[in-house]
Amino acid sequence: MKKVTIYALSTCLWCKKTRKYFEDKKIEFEAVDYDKQDEARQEELMAEMRAAGGTGSFPFVKIGGASTQGYDPEEFEKLLYNK
Amino acid sequence: MSAQARKEALRFLFEPVIDKLGYKFTPVEEDAEFLLEQEAILEAGTGVPYCPCQARTKDRAENMRMVCPCIPFHRAHYDAMRRCWCGLFVHKDVTDPDKLKQFPESKIGK
Numbered sequence: 226m227k228k229v230t231i232y233a234l235s236t237c238l239w240c241k242k243t244r245k246y247f248e249d250k251k252i253e254f255e256a257v258d259y260d261k262q263d264e265a266r267q268e269e270l271m272a273e274m275r276a277a278g279g280t281g282s283f284p285f286v287k288i289g290g291a292s293t294q295g296y297d298p299e300e301f302e303k304l305l306y307n308k
Numbered sequence: 309m310s311a312q313a314r315k316e317a318l319r320f321l322f323e324p325v326i327d328k329l330g331y332k333f334t335p336v337e338e339d340a341e342f343l344l345e346q347e348a349i350l351e352a353g354t355g356v357p358y359c360p361c362q363a364r365t366k367d368r369a370e371n372m373r374m375v376c377p378c379i380p381f382h383r384a385h386y387d388a389m390r391r392c393w394c395g396l397f398v399h400k401d402v403t404d405p406d407k408l409k410q411f412p413e414s415k416i417g418k
Binding site: 234236237238239240259260267268271278279280281282283293294295296297299300 | 339342343346349350360361362363364365370374393394395409410411412413414
């Protein structure tokens with residue numbers, strides 16, 4: 226199974242829904258709350274998201290070597306299973 | 309002011325603004341309550357009711373683009389999704405927000 230990492234905000238509804246999606250599918254993931262990180266780490270995360278074509282909107286989900294922004298189960302499935 | 313009172317105040321303040329923009333509060337009341345609560349918390353901490361689903365940086369101008377309701381700053385993107393990014397607001401004709409997709413601006417029209 227591909228490695229899944231969720232960049233989230235603790236205040237973000239769709240980040241919670243994203244976590245639940247992977248929990249319900251019993252797919253292991255790592256979650257990083259951007260707003261709980263120190264300033265230096267936040268800058269690193271933002272730079273990584275922007276380098277991948279993202280903005281400062283959450284959730285930002287890395288699946289294997291790809292990434293997507295937003296709660297989009299169809300896109301998650303595509304990236305998980307190369308559909 | 310209590311958190312509940314502030315949530316109600318935010319509803320009162322936002323409603324006429326979003327109405328003119330062609331939006332309404334999401335009909336999923338549980339989601340609206342959660343999102344307004346997060347905004348009230350952010351406002352209590354920062355003085356500004358920022359979008360709870362977008363990250364602030366050191367760039368003040370950029371941060372101002374995510375003050376709720378942030379629809380005017382992201383008009384084409386949100387109109388394409390028929391909802392704002394956090395989903396607090398949806399187009400007036402939307403009855404089932406769960407059918408709407410959340411996608412990045414880069415995917416408009418794709």
